Amino acid sequence: MSRKGRVKGVRPYDGPAGGWGALKAVAGALADQEAVTEGGTALLSANQPDGFDCPGCAWPDPKHTSSFEFCENGAKAVAWETTSRRATPEKVGELTVSQLWNWSDHDLEDLGRLTEPLRYDVASDRYVRAGWDEALGRVAEVLSGLSHPDQAEFYASGRASNEAAFLFQLLGRRFGTNNFPDCSNMCHEPTSVGLTEQLGLGKGSVTLEDFDHADAIFSFGHNPGTNHPRMMATLRDCARRGAAIVVFNPLKERSLERFASPQDPVEMATMSSTDIASRYYQLKVGGDVAVLTGMMKLLVEAGQVDRDFIDRHTTGFSDLAAQVAAADWDWIETRSGLARADIAEATAIFARSKAVILCYGMGVTQHRSASSLVQQLVNLLLLGGHMGRPGAGICPLRGHSNVQGARTVGVTEKPSPGLLADLERVFGFAPPAAHGHTVSEAIEAMMAGTARALVCLGGNFAVAAPDPVLTFPALKRLDLTVNIATKLNRTHLLHGRESYILPCLGRTEIDVQAGGRQSVTVEDSMSMVHASRGLKAPASEHLRSEPWIVAQLGHGLFPGDDRIDWQGLAGDYDRIRGLIEAVFPQGFADYNNRIRTPGGFRLPVPSGERVWTTASGRADFRPYVSDDAAIDDPARGDPEVLILTTLRSHDQYNTTIYGLNDRYRGVKGRRDVIFAHPDDLAARGLAEGMQVDLVCAFDEDGQVRQLKGFTAVAMDLPRGCLAAYYPEANPLLPLSQRDRRSGTPAYKSMPVRMSRAEA
Numbered sequence: 001m002s003r004k005g006r007v008k009g010v011r012p013y014d015g016p017a018g019g020w021g022a023l024k025a026v027a028g029a030l031a032d033q034e035a036v037t038e039g040g041t042a043l044l045s046a047n048q049p050d051g052f053d054c055p056g057c058a059w060p061d062p063k064h065t066s067s068f069e070f071c072e073n074g075a076k077a078v079a080w081e082t083t084s085r086r087a088t089p090e091k092v093g094e095l096t097v098s099q100l101w102n103w104s105d106h107d108l109e110d111l112g113r114l115t116e117p118l119r120y121d122v123a124s125d126r127y128v129r130a131g132w133d134e135a136l137g138r139v140a141e142v143l144s145g146l147s148h149p150d151q152a153e154f155y156a157s158g159r160a161s162n163e164a165a166f167l168f169q170l171l172g173r174r175f176g177t178n179n180f181p182d183c184s185n186m187c188h189e190p191t192s193v194g195l196t197e198q199l200g201l202g203k204g205s206v207t208l209e210d211f212d213h214a215d216a217i218f219s220f221g222h223n224p225g226t227n228h229p230r231m232m233a234t235l236r237d238c239a240r241r242g243a244a245i246v247v248f249n250p251l252k253e254r255s256l257e258r259f260a261s262p263q264d265p266v267e268m269a270t271m272s273s274t275d276i277a278s279r280y281y282q283l284k285v286g287g288d289v290a291v292l293t294g295m296m297k298l299l300v301e302a303g304q305v306d307r308d309f310i311d312r313h314t315t316g317f318s319d320l321a322a323q324v325a326a327a328d329w330d331w332i333e334t335r336s337g338l339a340r341a342d343i344a345e346a347t348a349i350f351a352r353s354k355a356v357i358l359c360y361g362m363g364v365t366q367h368r369s370a371s372s373l374v375q376q377l378v379n380l381l382l383l384g385g386h387m388g389r390p391g392a393g394i395c396p397l398r399g400h401s402n403v404q405g406a407r408t409v410g411v412t413e414k415p416s417p418g419l420l421a422d423l424e425r426v427f428g429f430a431p432p433a434a435h436g437h438t439v440s441e442a443i444e445a446m447m448a449g450t451a452r453a454l455v456c457l458g459g460n461f462a463v464a465a466p467d468p469v470l471t472f473p474a475l476k477r478l479d480l481t482v483n484i485a486t487k488l489n490r491t492h493l494l495h496g497r498e499s500y501i502l503p504c505l506g507r508t509e510i511d512v513q514a515g516g517r518q519s520v521t522v523e524d525s526m527s528m529v530h531a532s533r534g535l536k537a538p539a540s541e542h543l544r545s546e547p548w549i550v551a552q553l554g555h556g557l558f559p560g561d562d563r564i565d566w567q568g569l570a571g572d573y574d575r576i577r578g579l580i581e582a583v584f585p586q587g588f589a590d591y592n593n594r595i596r597t598p599g600g601f602r603l604p605v606p607s608g609e610r611v612w613t614t615a616s617g618r619a620d621f622r623p624y625v626s627d628d629a630a631i632d633d634p635a636r637g638d639p640e641v642l643i644l645t646t647l648r649s650h651d652q653y654n655t656t657i658y659g660l661n662d663r664y665r666g667v668k669g670r671r672d673v674i675f676a677h678p679d680d681l682a683a684r685g686l687a688e689g690m691q692v693d694l695v696c697a698f699d700e701d702g703q704v705r706q707l708k709g710f711t712a713v714a715m716d717l718p719r720g721c722l723a724a725y726y727p728e729a730n731p732l733l734p735l736s737q738r739d740r741r742s743g744t745p746a747y748k749s750m751p752v753r754m755s756r757a758e759a
């Protein structure tokens with residue numbers, strides 16, 4: 001694209017990902033948060049056997065890690081948590097909540113670490129200091145006064161440890177509800193749904209070592225240079241030893257093109273880099289289903305399938321084969337935006353590879369019908385028998401650093417009968433069986449007035465969710481909102497009639513309880529469980545750990561509980577782990593001893609060993625099923641409608657905005673941009689640099705959803721596609737636009753119309 005720096009803050013970035021820019025950014029992040037000395041020391045302990053688990057992504061660590069694993073965005077996460085700034089009651093209370101509302105998401109969090117419990121005071125419209133006893137007592141009182149336990153929603157974001165998450169689900173179920181809306185519902189839920197049906201386990205099947213044995217890596221819809229930077233070391237090794245890396249992404253993501261390792265003195269000194277992708281296909285947003293169908297069609301037609309594996313290990317092949325045989329190339333090419341020859345080329349690489357790993361992220365999971373789309377990735381692997389042998393398998397790139405672990409230990413709105421039975425066996429009470437709410441369903445319950453209370457274990461519920469025109473007022477209808485958090489964010493400002501903010505320790509901080517200094521545990525993307533131990537002095541003496549806070553809520557709700565010794569558990573996390581082991585004996589046997597081994601242990605991954613824990617006892621091919629066949633194309637055949645996808649910048653962690661730069665995409669100091677193909681701009685009488693308005697193309701409820709006055713930036717994108725940053729673009733997505741089976745919002749395919757901004 002011809003970007004000549006005509007737009008303020010936009011200039012093409014020509015370098016590789018990583019390199020000196022990454023080193024500079026780390027120094028900048030630490031200095032900016034005045035976290036230099038302590039944060040710098042803290043960094044050296046990230047992902048070390050006796051240190052803390054990096055609060056960034058869920059990519060695993062190499063087994064025998066001894067030197068610091070460099071990661072720019074991990075450093076930003078640590079600096080953000082170890083900041084020297086403090087959001088004291090005085091600071092937060094200087095302004096009214098209505099005044100704080102006008103602050104940016106960045107500025108709210110940049111107030112610094114919360115230091116004391118806060119209570120919303122209606123009379124002054126301010127958050128004011130509250131004591132722990134007062135806050136916990138009142139929360140228990142309001143919850144106890146609800147007329148039904150299902151009036152409460154217990155939201156969890158995936159940063160909480162296994163110990164905190166386990167207690168949280170125990171609290172909700174003891175209280176009597178399965179309302180556990182979870183950040184997974186906005187993230188990898190299609191993986192949990194799709195893979196569980198097909199393979200029996202809703203998790204990835206590969207280990208880090210498998211990457212040493214793969215001869216092809218297929219990458220769909222993830223941006224590791226920004227979101228899983230430690231994965232770049234792995235991809236670089238693969239590329240250097242000649243493995244094919246085949247990328248499907250509408251954007252040319254720099255890290256998937258070329259990468260300079262900050263840990264390689266030669267690359268750094270010579271300013272050289274390593275090419276990552278051997279083939280890069282810029283498919284249309286939402287075009288993955290067509291690409292996968294095309295690839296499978298070619299493989300089946302040519303008989304390039306692993307017949308022996310299919311016969312011995314799978315069911316459903318003939319249905320899938322019939323579906324792909326019936327697909328026509330017009331649809332495949334139009335929907336994918338790729339030529340048949342390109343798809344054939346990728347298929348040939350797949351067919352000649354002996355061991356294929358398939359990686360994917362939010363570019364796949366955040367669409368309508370995403371659960372079924374994820375299943376097409378698995379189908380492709382199964383055709384070649386690329387499952388459960390060295391160097392092959394499925395690799396979902398998980399989000400939050402412990403989002404997978406929270407699910408493992410029971411944070412789920414749809415508990416299996418087995419989980420309920422195990423909880424009853426261990427605790428002696430009958431947990432509720434009725435399924436609870438996903439995030440979207442929780443919002444609908446708030447809108448309907450049937451939900452009365454929301455308790456959040458971390459996260460930024462309202463901003464992460466779609467459709468603020470519905471979501472924001474919904475939260476304000478509640479009787480009670482409670483946020484266990486490290487920093488102030490917009491969700492806290494959407495207070496119910498009563499509202500409390502309970503400040504907690506972060507991963508980097510020392511956690512001392514009655515039983516002494518504590519460790520917690522987390523599970524990474526590849527099912528490795530290991531300990532995490534903070535080493536910094538807490539940001540304030542009033543902070544409490546997440547397990548402690550959840551346990552005190554339990555104690556307040558069930559004083560003298562004869563089933564659960566809430567306070568005893570908070571004093572000694574070995575005891576919490578003992579209970580996790582009792583509930584999940586298969587995976588967590590000898591839990592407390594095994595986490596003391598550096599590197600931890602791996603939970604059972606039967607699909608990685610060709611053991612299929614499905615109803616059929618086999619791996620299931622699942623043909624593609626559209627949520628709504630009539631509108632499977634998000635643009636619904638209207639050429640005026642563009643499909644907008646949403647992205648994370650290089651300077652954010654979900655709703656946490658560290659800064660306004662997006663280095664690899666050449667954007668500096670701003671986020672109010674819409675990336676578009678120049679011809680799509682021209683076709684609307686627009687040009688780069690102009691102000692544009694976007695409006696949701698299909699508002700079925702008459703609600704107007706729009707985004708005004710964003711600046712158009714030309715980008716090398718397929719025609720008909722747009723991209724913008726998350727969460728700025730969330731007002732364009734109706735709550736109803738979600739994958740039917742998993743509830744995951746279609747954040748990556750928002751149908752919109754674009755026009756010149758009204759003056």
Ligand SMILES: Nc1nc2c(c(=O)[nH]1)N[C@H]1C(S)=C(S)[C@@H](COP(=O)(O)OP(=O)(O)OC[C@H]3O[C@@H](n4cnc5c(=O)[nH]c(N)nc54)[C@H](O)[C@@H]3O)O[C@H]1N2
Pocket residue numbers: 056057058073187220221222223224226227228248249250251253283284285286287288360361362363364397398399400645646647648649650652653654748
């Ligand atoms: N530094 C940092 N690290 C993070 C996070 C963060 O915000 N910052 N977030 C964490 C979390 S919770 C998660 S879930 C992960 C997210 O990690 P990713 O899955 O990498 O997240 P996104 O930025 O949403 O990137 C999606 C990618 O999909 C591409 N894409 C968009 N639409 C489509 C499509 O229709 N098809 C295909 N094939 N590709 C598409 C985009 O161009 C982009 O490259 O990262 C985790 N790690």
Ligand SMILES: Nc1nc2c(c(=O)[nH]1)N[C@H]1C(S)=C(S)[C@@H](COP(=O)(O)OP(=O)(O)OC[C@H]3O[C@@H](n4cnc5c(=O)[nH]c(N)nc54)[C@H](O)[C@@H]3O)O[C@H]1N2
Pocket residue numbers: 109157158159160183184186187188362366399400457458459460461463464465484485486487488489504505506507546646647648653654655656725726727729730747
């Ligand atoms: N348009 C669009 N929307 C999206 C996405 C997208 O790609 N596009 N991605 C979706 C995805 S994948 C996800 S996972 C969700 C993210 O949704 P969430 O997980 O709810 O959001 P985060 O931004 O990660 O939460 C940030 C807040 O967590 C709190 N926090 C940070 N560390 C800790 C801690 O150690 N303990 C506690 N208790 N609190 C802490 C801080 O107060 C901070 O403000 O957003 C979703 N929304």
Ligand SMILES: [Mo]
Pocket residue numbers: 183186187188398399400
């Ligand atoms: Mo996520």
